[in-house]
Structures are given as structure tokens and as C-alpha cells.
Amino acid sequence: MEKFDVAIVGGGSAGLAALKQLSNLGKQAVLLESGKAIGSKSISGGILYSKKPKHGRAYNVEDVYGQEFVTEAPLERSITKYILHATSNEKVFSIDLSSAHSYQTNFAYSVLMNKLNTWFAKQAGESAEKYGGGIIPGVHVQSIEWNNGATIVETNELERFQVKAIIAADGVNSEIAELTGARQKFVPEELYQGAKVIIKLPEQIMEQRFNISENDGAAHLFSGDIAQRHIGGGFLYTNRDTISLGGVYHYDSLLEKVVEPYELINKLILNPMVREFVKDEVPQKEEIDKTLPKEEQLRIRFAVSKLIRTWQDLRQSYYSTSGTEDLIKSGKYKTREEIVARLDMIRKDLSSKYRTRFITDYVELEYSAKLVPDGKRCRMKKPNHKNVLFVGDAAGRGIFVGPRIEGINVGIDDAVRAANAISRSLDRNNFDYEYLGGFYAHSVDESPYTRDMKQIDKDYLKIFLNATKDIPKDIIGSRYSMIFKLMSSETFRGLAVGFANILGYDRLLPILESEETYSKVPIELAEKLGKRLTSDYRPSIPSIAERVSKLKYDDDTVSHIKVNKPTSEFMKKMVLLCPTKCYSIEDNQVVLQHEGCIECGTCAPETQWRHPRGEKGISYQYG
Amino acid sequence: MESSRLKISVIIKLEPDFSEGNVSYNSDGTLNRAETKSILGPHSAVASMAALHAKVMHGADVSVGTMGPPIAEQALQQSQLLCDADELHLYSDRIFAGADTLATAEVLRTGIDKMHDGEKSDIVFSGHRASDGETGQTGPQTAWKLGYPFFGNVIDFSVDVENRLARVTRLVPIQGLYDVIEEIEAPLPIFITIHPSYKPTFTTVSQRLSFFKCQKEARDRAALYKNYLKTFTAQTLGVDPKLVGLPGSPTIVYRVEKIPRAKTSRMAEIIEGSNQDQIRAVAKKITDMIKVKEI
Numbered sequence: 001m002e003k004f005d006v007a008i009v010g011g012g013s014a015g016l017a018a019l020k021q022l023s024n025l026g027k028q029a030v031l032l033e034s035g036k037a038i039g040s041k042s043i044s045g046g047i048l049y050s051k052k053p054k055h056g057r058a059y060n061v062e063d064v065y066g067q068e069f070v071t072e073a074p075l076e077r078s079i080t081k082y083i084l085h086a087t088s089n090e091k092v093f094s095i096d097l098s099s100a101h102s103y104q105t106n107f108a109y110s111v112l113m114n115k116l117n118t119w120f121a122k123q124a125g126e127s128a129e130k131y132g133g134g135i136i137p138g139v140h141v142q143s144i145e146w147n148n149g150a151t152i153v154e155t156n157e158l159e160r161f162q163v164k165a166i167i168a169a170d171g172v173n174s175e176i177a178e179l180t181g182a183r184q185k186f187v188p189e190e191l192y193q194g195a196k197v198i199i200k201l202p203e204q205i206m207e208q209r210f211n212i213s214e215n216d217g218a219a220h221l222f223s224g225d226i227a228q229r230h231i232g233g234g235f236l237y238t239n240r241d242t243i244s245l246g247g248v249y250h251y252d253s254l255l256e257k258v259v260e261p262y263e264l265i266n267k268l269i270l271n272p273m274v275r276e277f278v279k280d281e282v283p284q285k286e287e288i289d290k291t292l293p294k295e296e297q298l299r300i301r302f303a304v305s306k307l308i309r310t311w312q313d314l315r316q317s318y319y320s321t322s323g324t325e326d327l328i329k330s331g332k333y334k335t336r337e338e339i340v341a342r343l344d345m346i347r348k349d350l351s352s353k354y355r356t357r358f359i360t361d362y363v364e365l366e367y368s369a370k371l372v373p374d375g376k377r378c379r380m381k382k383p384n385h386k387n388v389l390f391v392g393d394a395a396g397r398g399i400f401v402g403p404r405i406e407g408i409n410v411g412i413d414d415a416v417r418a419a420n421a422i423s424r425s426l427d428r429n430n431f432d433y434e435y436l437g438g439f440y441a442h443s444v445d446e447s448p449y450t451r452d453m454k455q456i457d458k459d460y461l462k463i464f465l466n467a468t469k470d471i472p473k474d475i476i477g478s479r480y481s482m483i484f485k486l487m488s489s490e491t492f493r494g495l496a497v498g499f500a501n502i503l504g505y506d507r508l509l510p511i512l513e514s515e516e517t518y519s520k521v522p523i524e525l526a527e528k529l530g531k532r533l534t535s536d537y538r539p540s541i542p543s544i545a546e547r548v549s550k551l552k553y554d555d556d557t558v559s560h561i562k563v564n565k566p567t568s569e570f571m572k573k574m575v576l577l578c579p580t581k582c583y584s585i586e587d588n589q590v591v592l593q594h595e596g597c598i599e600c601g602t603c604a605p606e607t608q609w610r611h612p613r614g615e616k617g618i619s620y621q622y623g
Numbered sequence: 624m625e626s627s628r629l630k631i632s633v634i635i636k637l638e639p640d641f642s643e644g645n646v647s648y649n650s651d652g653t654l655n656r657a658e659t660k661s662i663l664g665p666h667s668a669v670a671s672m673a674a675l676h677a678k679v680m681h682g683a684d685v686s687v688g689t690m691g692p693p694i695a696e697q698a699l700q701q702s703q704l705l706c707d708a709d710e711l712h713l714y715s716d717r718i719f720a721g722a723d724t725l726a727t728a729e730v731l732r733t734g735i736d737k738m739h740d741g742e743k744s745d746i747v748f749s750g751h752r753a754s755d756g757e758t759g760q761t762g763p764q765t766a767w768k769l770g771y772p773f774f775g776n777v778i779d780f781s782v783d784v785e786n787r788l789a790r791v792t793r794l795v796p797i798q799g800l801y802d803v804i805e806e807i808e809a810p811l812p813i814f815i816t817i818h819p820s821y822k823p824t825f826t827t828v829s830q831r832l833s834f835f836k837c838q839k840e841a842r843d844r845a846a847l848y849k850n851y852l853k854t855f856t857a858q859t860l861g862v863d864p865k866l867v868g869l870p871g872s873p874t875i876v877y878r879v880e881k882i883p884r885a886k887t888s889r890m891a892e893i894i895e896g897s898n899q900d901q902i903r904a905v906a907k908k909i910t911d912m913i914k915v916k917e918i
Contacts, residue, residue, distance in 0.1 A: 002828050030828055125835075134832045159827045297893075545898050 002161040004030050004133065006422055007153050008169055009141045009176050011038045013048075013113070014392030014411030015169030016120040017064050019135070021419035023127030024064070027426055030133050030163075031124070032155065034140040034611050036554065039117035040619035041599065041611075043368045045194065045235060045244060046113060047079055047219065049409040050106035053448035054459070059416035060106065060409065065123055073119050075109040076239035077217025081210070084403055085273060086522030087224035091530030092273050093522075095471075097403050100463045101219070110217050110237040110244065111408070112198075113623030138614040141170070143179055144388070151387055157614045164431055165422045166388040169415065172371045173601035173609060174394035182385035185604060186371075186396060188251035190378030192232060193602055195261035195369040195579050196246030197547070198622045199278050199362055202319030203241045209277065210238055214321065220277070221403055224522035226268045229257060231518045234268040235405075236277060241320065242365065242622070243278060245269070248372060248405070250513065251602075254577060255570075261369055261579045266541050269362070275535035278362040283308050286355040304354045311346045318343060360537040366622045367547035369579035369600040372407065373398045375453035376505050383444055384437030389418040395444075399452050402464060402512075410449045417443040454505065458497040475524050548580050548596050556616040559594035562608040566590045570606045577602055629683035629784055632744040633674045633706060634731050634765060635667035637691050637698035638754050653881075654755075661694065663701035666750025669817050671705035673748050673780070675841075676823035678707060679834045681784050683745075686738035688712035690719055690730045693854075700848040707841035710738060711848060716857040718868045724756075726871035728764035733862045734855065735769060745811045746782070746789065747771065751819055759816075766814035774807065776818045787811045794818055 006022060008015045011033030022029040035041040050060040062069045082101030086093040101108065125135045138157065144166065145152040154160050168176035172191070177183045201209075210218045222234035232249030247264045254261075268274055285304055288297050317323030318339050333339050350356035373379070378396035383389065391397075392411025399406040421440035425431050444450060451457075500508055563571060566589040574583040580596040583603070592603075598618045601609060611617070639659045640646060647658035663671070677683045687708045689695050692715060699711040714730050722730070735744055747769065752759035766773035779792040789809055794802040825834045844851060857864060865871060894904045 004828065030832070129832075129836065132832075134835060136828065136831045136835070139831075157826075158831065161828050301893075543898065 001152070002159070004028060004161060004163050005426055006030070006133075006165050006167065007032065007141075007161075007163040008167045010168070010170035010394070011035070011117065011121065011135060011137065012042045012169060012171060012392065012411070013044075013117055013120060013408050014394075014415045015167065016117060016124045016135075017061070017412040017415035018167045018169060018391060018419045019128050019133070020064050020120070020124035021416045022423060023124065023131055023133070025419065025423040026131060027419075027423050028131040028133045029128060029167075031128070031135045032139045032141055032153075033135065033137045034614055035137060035617075036615045036619055037118075037137050038121035038135060039114040039623060041617070042113035042117050043196065043370050043620055043623040044111070044113050044408055045196065045237065045246065045248070045405065046111050046408060047108050047237060047405070048075075048111045048116070049108045049406055051104050051409060051448070052106050053104050056446060056448040056451070058409070058448050059413045061412050062106075064412060064416060065120070070107070074115040075111060076237075076242075077110050077212070078215055079108045079110055079219045079237065080216045081212065081218035082221075082403070083218070084221045084223070086525040086530065087222055087226050087271055087273070088523040088526035088530065089225060090272050090532050090534065091526040092271070092533055093525045093530035095468055097221075097464070097467050100403065100460065100467055103460055103463050110219070110239050112239060112242070112244075114620055115623075117623070140611055140614045141176065144176065146386060155614070164387065165425060165436060167415070167418050167422070168388055168390045168394045169392055169411070170394050170611070172373050172393040172396075173599075173604050173611070174390065175610060176388060177385075177390060177394060180385045180388055182388065182390065183380050183396070186373060186378050187605060188255050190374055190396065191251040192248045192372040192374055192400065193251050193254055193261060193369065193577070193579075193600070194246060194248040194372050195265055195367070196244055197265055197367050198239075198365040199243040199245055200365055201241060201243055201278065201280055202316055203321070203323075204319040205280065206238055206241065206243070212238065222268060222271065222274070223518050224526050225519070226264075226271055227519050227522075228259060228264060228267060229515055229519045230254060230259070230264070231513050231515060233518060234264075234274075236274065241316065245274070245278065250374070251371070253515075255573060258573050258576045260544070260576050260581075262367070262544050262547065269539055269541055272533040272535040275362075275537070275539055276533070278539070279360050279535070279537060280362055281358055282361040282363060283311065283350060284357045284359050284361075286357065300354065304350070304356060307346055307350050307354070308356070311343065311350065314339065314343055314346070362539050364542055364547070364550075366550065366620065367544075367579075368620055368623065369598055369602070371601045371604075372400075374400050375410070375449075376400065376509065379450070379453055382437070382441050383414070384433075384441050386433065387431045387436055389421065389437065389440050391415045391418050397449065397453070399449060401452060401456075401460070404452075404460070406449075413447055413449055414444060417447065455501040456497050456505075456508075458494060461497065471525065471529070475521070475528055544581055551596075551598065552619045552621065553595065554616050554619065555595045556612050559592060560599075560610045560612040560617070561592060561594055561597065561603065563590060563592055563603075564606050564608065568606055571603070574603045627784060629677060629681045629782060630739045630742060630745045631674045631677050631683045631685045632735050632738050632747045633667075633670050633685065633687045633702065633708070634735070634747065634749045634762070635670065635687055635689045635698055635702050636664045636750070636753050636761075637661050637689065637695040638664035638667075641754055661697070663698040663705075664750060664754050666752060666754065666817070666819060667698065667702060668705055668750075669819055669821055670748040670750045671702040672823055673777075673815070673817045673821060674706040674708075675834075675837060677746065677780075677782065679823075679825060679830055679837055681782055684709050684739060686710040686712065686744075688714065688731060688734045688738065690714040690722070690727055690734070696848070696852060696854075699852065700845050703848050703851065704841050704845040707837040707844065708851065711852045712738060713852060713854045714860055715854055716860075718857050718864060721869035721872060722867060723872035723874035724758055724760035724764055725873060726867045726869075727761050728768050729866045729871055730860065730862060731761070731765045732768035733860050735765070737855070737860070743812060745787075745813075746780075747812070747814045749814070749816050751776070751816055762814070762816040769812075769814065771812050771814040772809055773814045773816075774809070775816045777815045778804075778818045778821050780815065782811075789813050791815060794820075 006029035008031040019031045051058045082098045084095045143154045217238040220236040230249045231253040234247045237244040373396040375398045380395045383395040391414035425436040571590040640662045647655040685708045749762035776794040
């Protein structure tokens with residue numbers, strides 16, 4: 001049997017950071033990823049933070065990959081604006097939270113996980129190779145066995161092999177956690193469900209519309225009627241030439257008032273502010289004359305598609321500084337004016353020859369969904385089991401505090417701590433529970449992120465309150481006015497936060513995270529203080545079938561999910577809550593069609609849920 | 624020990640790209656060679672993959688050779704991308720033109736003798752057949768000229784490097800019956816033509832790691848393939864002009880017959896409408912068709 005020092009299960013940003021850090025320390029590690037390629041199954045909101053906490057140390061992405069991360073990694077935009085909007089019908093009231101966003105922050109970039117993880121994998125893979133390790137995609141870990149002191153990894157694809165320690169970075173639906181019995185499956189109270197669409201928008205149009213400079217970006221958060229009385233809200237992040245738009249909602253609030261995840265996105269898109277944010281000029285094909293000969297119809301169909309594609313690509317380049325430069329460098333065009341002339345010509349061709357219309361609409365590229373662990377509720381108190389260390393989503397670690405949403409950086413911090421702990425064990429050849437796991441658990445406990453999952457940070461609260469100080473307190477409701485008064489006073493804030501922290505998050509959360517906070521108060525704010533916005537086009541929102549049809553799958557012949565009880569109330573709710581409508585009801589029984597599954601794990605609480613075998617299932621293009 | 628390292632040679636061919644959208648025909652139905660792009664033949668690609676398999680499993684040295692016009696170096700590059708070749712040979716000379724399989728085999732045989740610094744190859748791989756010629760003769764004839772035992776239709780192989788033994792699994796088609804699988808052990812050197820169904824598998828962590836490493840190296844090398852390329856003329860190769868090109872080709876093409884174009888039995892129809900309607904219409908078409916068939 002082959003032997004390796006460390007196995008890392010899962011090639012997301014946490015697993016890759018663990019591999020890179022172990023290689024930085026000169027240790028051998030093998031990373032196994034079930035997707036066809038690294039990044040194909042990773043999605044996030046997403047913003048990647050680098051933090052500088054006042055107390056304790058956070059291990060940041062640049063600590064792992066070096067300073068060149070900022071200059072070389074495929075980052076989208078540096079998020080410098082962070083704005084919260086309260087919505088009610090056509091009214092929107094906005095609060096600038098940029099100061100809260102930049103609190104203890106070195107940088108924050110919007111990212112697309114597929115691109116970013118591919119870059120991470122290149123760095124980590126090359127480093128790991130030097131020590132006899134590396135990355136193996138297309139391999140799904142099936143079980144872990146402990147036999148006479150040996151730890152044996154079994155996969156669907158490869159021969160069994162032996163390791164000294166394991167890092168489980170297999171995400172929120174961690175199979176390693178379940179297989180080893182390290183923790184129970186997460187329950188809806190501990191989770192959020194996030195769904196997102198990627199929307200196309202040319203670079204310079206984006207910069208103008210969001211009032212941002214060439215490399216900067218904006219984040220917009222939404223609460224109020226768009227939440228449809230759920231706990232959570234919407235988000236919009238600007239990428240380089242795309243927008244990430246979605247919603248994150250507490251899973252138990254979705255179970256209580258069942259709604260399709262894409263309907264929540266649709267509601268957000270229909271908000272006049274969002275509608276204006278995402279709009280673009282979109283060519284609309286005219287029906288082809290059916291009386292024409294079949295061959296002629298085909299010819300027209302292809303000609304139109306080709307012209308539209310050319311127009312879109314050229315326009316995309318035209319609205320990007322680097323794109324225009326590249327076009328001129330390639331010698332195809334001499335000046336910007338030439339590009340404009342060509343664009344006009346294609347446009348004229350399309351409208352005169354083929355009666356193509358150019359309308360105001362928006363363009364969706366990719367739909368995705370995932371579960372997000374609420375670290376306040378579900379972080380593993382002991383993120384270790386025997387010689388297995390859990391990191392990131394697998395350990396239930398994500399930060400959701402009001403408008404503060406962080407996950408990728410938390411996973412990276414965990415990964416560094418896990419790698420450091422294993423490196424220390426390798427040096428001493430000591431993998432005892434306390435020496436390895438105990439050390440790691442202690443290190444994680446000391447992480448500033450863990451503190452943020454446990455208690456309120458009064459300095460953050462102060463900044464947040466400052467940003468909202470102009471809001472008349474009577475709107476915020478009798479429930480909060482007392483808290484606000486206390487918190488607004490310098491002397492009382494320390495006492496109040498201290499008292500709140502003694503009470504603990506457990507008791508505070510039902511007050512802080514309620515329909516009142518996420519829906520009622522914002523609606524009232526918008527109604528009373530909001531500006532009325534208008535948008536005079538109607539976005540043609542794709543159906544869920546159209547959204548799913550754009551996704552790339554390699555379907556397995558057997559289902560990776562088995563329904564436990566097809567008649568349970570929970571499973572019946574899956575018919576609506578599954579983001580890709582994999583469930584339907586036949587004869588009062590819930591029936592699964594696994595082919596459209598995007599592996600979010602929403603149905604996991606009452607199913608036997610596995611990731612698909614190696615290379616199978618969804619492959620995201622953006623993530 | 625360096626001398627015990629396996630020496631693998633592959634012979635490949637640049638062929639017209641017969642994939643949809645790339646192939647172009649003259650009005651008389653013959654292939655329009657000028658308009659049709661040429662690529663590494665699909666069977667040559669499979670042979671290249673077999674060489675990579677040997678490289679991953681045993682750390683072999685791989686050389687690839689082809690006879691053809693200067694443009695055939697593209698096929699060598701594409702093959703290098705697949706098999707991480709250490710050496711590329713192009714045998715290109717006007718006097719090679721008009722060669723039949725035997726004359727081609729003579730050039731290839733001479734070329735293979737020059738591979739690996741003149742050391743003998745342990746295994747030579749070739750494709751099943753070329754997609755343009757379809758004779759399937761060049762491989763066996765080269766084997767015969769080299770004096771190597773020949774194995775055709777090989778779907779799997781393994782090598783015991785220490786004892787210099789190869790074990791090959793091959794399909795033996797028996798007319799009117801299913802293919803029979805035959806497993807043969809033979810001392811090296813041997814000549815193998817790879818069956819198109821061959822798919823290399825890597826089942827251990829080390830093999831996968833080594834496979835990815837080779838793939839990465841192959842990408843780097845193929846980007847600079849000219850650094851690995853040696854071009855030979857008839858003279859530098861040292862072949863007997865009487866044995867190559869037209870003079871070396873005993874084959875006489877008596878007549879070429881066009882394959883009659885099959886009657887079109889497929890009719891494409893585009894169904895318009897919203898998703899639900901489209902699916903309903905397609906489903907109806909299919910059920911109607913099944914009904915017709917049943918009658």
C-alpha cells in the first residue's frame with residue numbers, strides 16, 4: 001500500500017490553502033478533489049477578505065501565497081463601497097456601511113471561485129510537487145479506516161493508501177465528518193441557503209453605473225420586502241465584467257415559509273434599483289419567416305447567431321481598457337473609432353437584414369446555490385477527530401454578523417492552523433490526539449474569527465451604529481430603541497456589550513436575527529425615508545429550466561442521494577426548496593431526479609447525501 | 624540504472640481532420656486537401672497515449688517519429704502534448720512522396736533505429752490504422768522490417784522492466800463471433816498497434832501524480848516543440864533511395880472507387896416554442912415514430 005504524509009480532502013479555497021501551507025513548511029501532502037477539475041464545484045458569494053484584527057492573529061491569503069497574490073491572482077475588483085439598502089416596493093433607503101466593511105480590513109476583493117481556485121491550485125500544486133505531493137482531481141473519498149494504528153483512505157477511483165493525518169476540507173456537507181462521526185449533520189437552524197446568478201455587464205458600463213474607478217468595486221446588500229419575510233437578504237457584488245447577484249436566507253426561515261430560492265432572486269431582480277444596476281443592451285432575434293425554404297431558414301439562424309456573438313464579444317472588448325488595447329495591439333483595428341464603426345456596422349446589418357431588435361434587458365450567465373454554515377450556531381467546538389482536522393465550511397465556520405459576511409478567509413485561516421499543527425506533528429512523529437488535534441483545536445479557538453463567532457465586537461458595533469445614527473429611532477421600533485440608546489452612549493456601550501456577551505449569542509440571536517430586523521424594520525425605513533425609484537423596462541427573467549439548461553453536468557448513472565422517507569413533511573418541502581427542482585411529488589411520494597442536482601445539500605438533513613463519484617455531477621464555469 | 628530505462632518509440636501520422644465542420648470535399652466527392660485542416664490522426668493519438676502510460680508507469684524515454692511534409696511537425700507537436708516525448712523525428716524529403724505502406728515502413732524503420740541515440744527501442748507503438756488510408760499495413764510492415772514480434776489490436780499492456788518482459792492483452796476478432804481476449808507474454812523488444820478502444824488508467828496516487836506531472840511537462844515541452852525536433856532527409860537518414868518513395872512502392876493502385884453516398888435517412892426539424900411546448904412536441908414526434916416502427 002502506498003504511503004503519504006497528509007491527505008487533504010476537498011480542493012476548495014481552504015483545502016488548497018492547507019496544501020500550500022504544508023508545502024511552504026516542506027511537508028508532503030496529497031489533495032483529493034472530486035470535481036473534474038479544481039474549482040468546478042466551488043462557489044461563493046463572494047468576497048475574499050484579508051483582515052488585521054486588533055487582538056490575535058488572522059492568517060490571510062497573502063500569508064499563504066505571498067504578496068504576489070494581490071498582483072497576480074485573478075481578482076475581480078477591490079470592494080471599496082459597501083452599501084445596505086432597505087427596500088419596500090419601489091422605495092429604497094440606503095445606508096453607507098463602507099466604514100464597517102473596511103473595519104480591520106487589509107483588502108477585500110470580489111472573486112469568482114472557479115478562476116481563483118484554479119490559480120490557487122497552480123501555486124499549491126507546484127509547491128506540493130517539490131515534496132512528492134500534489135493535487136488529484138476526479139477522485140471521491142469514500143471512507144477512512146483506522147487499522148492497527150494506520151489511517152487508510154479509500155476512494156471510488158484509486159487503490160487504498162495510507163496517511164499520517166487528514167485535513168477535511170470537503171465543505172458544508174462534509175462526508176468525512178459524517179463517515180468519521182466527528183459531528184452530526186448540520187440542521188436547518190444552523191445553516192443559510194444561498195443562491196446566486198452571474199450577470200454579464202461590460203466593464204466600463206459597470207464603472208460608470210456604480211461610480212467606481214477601473215479596479216474598484218461595490219457591494220450592495222438588500223433587506224426589506226425583497227426578503228419576503230425571511231431572515232436574510234440579497235447581495236450584489238461587482239466583478240470585473242460580471243455581477244454576482246443573489247440571496248442568503250436562514251434555512252429554518254425558508255422551511256417555515258417555503259419559497260423557491262430562485263423566486264427570491266427573481267424578486268431581487270425586479271427591484272427597481274437592481275433592475276437599473278443590471279440592465280444592458282441586449283439583441284433580440286426576430287422570428288424567422290417560416291415560408292422560406294428550410295435551408296434558408298437554417299442559414300439565417302446561423303448568420304444571426306454568429307453576428308450577435310461577434311457583436312457581443314467586440315462590445316465586451318470595446319468597453320474594457322485592456323480589451324481595447326489588446327484589439328489594437330493585435331492589429332485588427334487601428335483606433336477605438338474603428339471598433340465603434342465595426343460595432344455600428346454589425347448592428348446595422350443585424351437590424352436591417354435580419355430585423356434583430358436591440359432592447360433593454362439583462363443577461364444571466366450562471367445560476368448556482370450552496371448551503372452556508374452559520375458559525376455562530378454550528379462551528380465545531382472540537383474541529384478534530386482522531387488524526388482528522390476539519391477546516392472551513394466542513395467545520396461549520398462562517399461569519400454572519402449583521403452585514404458582515406465572511407467565509408473564504410475564515411477557511412484559509414483554519415487551513416493554515418491545521419497545516420501548522422500537522423507539520424509540528426510530522427516533525428515529532430507524534431500524532432496523539434492531544435498533540436495534534438488538541439493543539440489544532442486550541443489554535444482555532446484562539447483565532448480572531450472564532451471570537452467573532454462567539455461574541456459581539458463593540459468597536460465594530462460602534463462603527464455600525466455611527467453609520468446608522470441619522471435614522472430616527474422611533475422607526476427602529478420599541479424593541480431596539482433601548483438597545484440603540486444604550487449602545488450609542490460611549491459609557492454604556494462597554495457595559496451593554498459586556499452584558500450582552502454574558503447573555504451569549506445563543507440568547508441574543510433570536511432578537512437580532514428575526515423577521516423584525518430583516519424585514520419589518522427595513523420595510524418601514526424604506527416606506528418612511530426611502531426614495532421612490534423607477535425603472536422602465538421589464539427584465540426577461542429565465543425560468544428555472546432555462547437556468548439549469550445552461551449548467552454543465554456529467555451525470556452519473558446512479559444517484560448520489562437516497563431519500564430516507566419519501567412521505568416526510570420535510571421532503572415535501574424540498575419540491576420547492578431544491579434550487580434546481582430535482583424533487584417532485586408522484587402519488588403523494590417525493591421523487592428525486594438527481595440529474596439536475598447542483599450538490600448544494602439542501603435536502604441533506606433527511607437524505608443519505610454523498611458527493612457524486614469522481615468527475616461526476618456539476619461543473620461550474622464561474623462559481 | 625539509466626541503461627535499464629525503457630525506450631519507447633511511437634510512429635504517427637498527420638491526417639485530414641474528418642471531424643464535422645473541418646472536412647471539405649471537392650465537387651466530385653473527393654477530399655479537398657487544401658481546404659481540409661490536418662491534425663494528428665485519431666489512432667496516432669491513441670498510440671501516443673499508450674506511450675504516456677508506459678512513461679508514467681515506468682519512467683520511460685519516449686521518441687515520436689513521422690514521415691510526411693514539413694507541416695507534419697504539427698502532428699509531432701500534438702503527439703508530444705499527449706505523450707510528453709523526449710525526442711521528435713520528422714522524416715521529410717520529396718523523394719519519399721508517393722510511398723506505399725512498404726516504402727513508408729522502410730523510412731520509419733530506419734528512423735526508429737536512429738531514435739534514443741541509436742539504442743534499440745524496447746516497445747514501438749503505432750496506431751491501429753490511418754483514417755485516410757485505412758490499410759492498417761504500415762505498423763505490421765515496420766515491425767517486420769525491424770524484426771520485432773508484432774501484436775495488433777492491443778487494449779492493455781504492462782511491462783516487467785527488470786525481467787524485460789511485456790504482457791499484452793489484445794482483442795482477437797473471430798468472424799461471426801464476439802471478440803476473444805488474448806493475453807500474451809513476450810520478451811522485449813516488441814511492436815504494438817493499439818486498438819482504438821484503449822484507455823490508459825492510473826489507479827494509484829503515485830501514478831496519478833506522475834501522470835499530471837508528465838501532462839504538465841508535456842504542455843511545457845509542446846509549447847517549445849522545435850527544441851525537441853530533428854528533421855531528416857533521405858540523405859541524413861541514410862535510406863536506400865530504391866527502397867523508398869515511388870521506386871520503393873510495389874503497390875499498384877488499379878482503380879479507385881468512390882463509396883456511393885448513403886441515402887439520407889435523417890431529417891432535421893427545428894421545434895420552436897417555449898420549453899414545455901418544445902418538449903411536448905419532441906416527445907410527440909418520438910412516440911409517433913415508435914408507433915410507425917411498430918406497425
